[in-house]
Amino acid sequence: MRWKALLRSRSGALGTGIVVLFVATAALAPLFAPAAPTTQNLRGALRPPGQNGYILGSDELGRDTLSRIIYGSRISLAIGAASVTLGVAFGVPLGVAAGFRGGRLDRVVMRLADILLAIPRILLAIVVVATHGIGLWTLIVAIGFPDVPIFARLVRGSTLTISQMEYITAARGLGSPDYRIMWRHIMPNLIGPVTVQATFSMASAILTAGGLSFLGLGVQPPTPEWGYMLAQARAYMRVAPYLITFPGLALALVVLGINLVGDALRQAYDPRFRGKEA
């Protein structure tokens, strides 16, 4: 990993800072949160920020918004990480095999990728949820599944280029079996592009998860989730606009941080940027 490059640019350092902050918040949620995220207090409902000890206000059931946002970071980051892992775990091997073996396997995999990529990500996720019901694991599959063709296609392209290299021919000449060439000689060269794509995929996965929950098809109450909090807050927009502001801000911030990290990583891995200050 090119951690130094990540911190060298100002925006990369900012992004890393934001991501570290959110990961720490998620990990240490019980320490940071002033209250339990699901504790209701109907007498303290819909308090604006700063009142009655509600730092960011309270919702219609008197639950502390700040605590709910803090605990919400757990679910968003977990879903993001899990679904990207799924996309990488299936997409990368498929892409390497398709690119390296070529022929019929390649044609079939790429055609399947085309088909899946023709369905907008959120719709594909909606189809999975519609047929498999609502639940945490369904949600992860629904969000991670559309990533599979993205990684497969990316990796296939890089594999095609790498397979042309002389050292691959050399490895073949020495009698290395295909799986060994793929694992030892091709995969390590894919770490760069896959890491960069994984970062952007994670950002998009977190947004999609929030969107699905906003539509009522994702994380279910009483689990605190930012998208769902926004959906609930709609009904109180006139009287309690702060309920809209903060969960959305948290979501936008974490995605911004991840996107900045992705930009910095892309520059670090892209030879055209190497040596230049970003």
Add this chain to the structure above:
Amino acid sequence: MGVFLARRSMEAVLTVLGLSLLVFLSLHLAPGDPAALIAGNQATEQELVVIRQRYGLNDPLPVQYVRWIGRVLRGDFGISHFGERPIWPDLADAFPISISLALGGLAVAVVVGIPLGILAAVRRDGFVDLGIMGLAVAGMSMPVFWISLLMILLFSLRLGWLPSSGWGGLPAAILPVFSVSLASLALVARMTRSLMVELLLEDFVRTAWAKGLPGRMVLFKHALRNALPPIVTVVGLRLGLLVGGAVITETVFAIPGLGRLIVQAVNLRDYPVVQGGVLLIALAVIGINLLVDMIYLMLDPRIRYA
């Protein structure tokens, strides 16, 4: 060129076939009985038998698929479970709304995004560049539903300038179109900037400056002309995402488009509507991708001979 188009069209047809199979199978790949999925959890065994009969679920899958495709090709997407009426009219009403929303968003992304990108590239590393690119990253990171709600809060509830929901007429379209376009706008601006930054360093651009061509001419004819093909590709491929993003926008602004129709259908477990809606959107995306390839062909003469 003819060969390229023919091959590309063939691929599109294959994709459409595969897609229809996938959409058809999605009902059958789900765990459990498709009849139960259609009827809902509370269905009695007797109701299930009726449904299996009515939807022909007892036949072998290939037979069911061919029958389904045959009906879809005739515009018969089946009967909604609720209200017992054909689905097609609903889909046909909603489809143009979603497409105009997405196209509107795309137009805004291009018309605003390309000039912003050029401006940032020309003022490279300056204050303007930093500002535009900062806004672009922020725009990419904003959840559609959040920015929509914030805009409703400001422009509808606080200022009362624009309607907060509904469809029809320009005022009602402004907020949703902007919310749909934001992420693409940001992407187009970023892409235009990075392409232009590289092109402006090219020898032929320097030559153009050196021989005293007016700046406008150098920027647009020499640099932008070469940046356009990749921009067209990305913008075209974005359209799918735009239609997807429209799912959320339509829900927030209560716009009677395909996205909202699909989400409502999922909540009602009205599966034929979900199937039809997804199929229609995916078909539109494939068609648009084909169109993008053709435009690319016109913009980049090298491909014609490849």
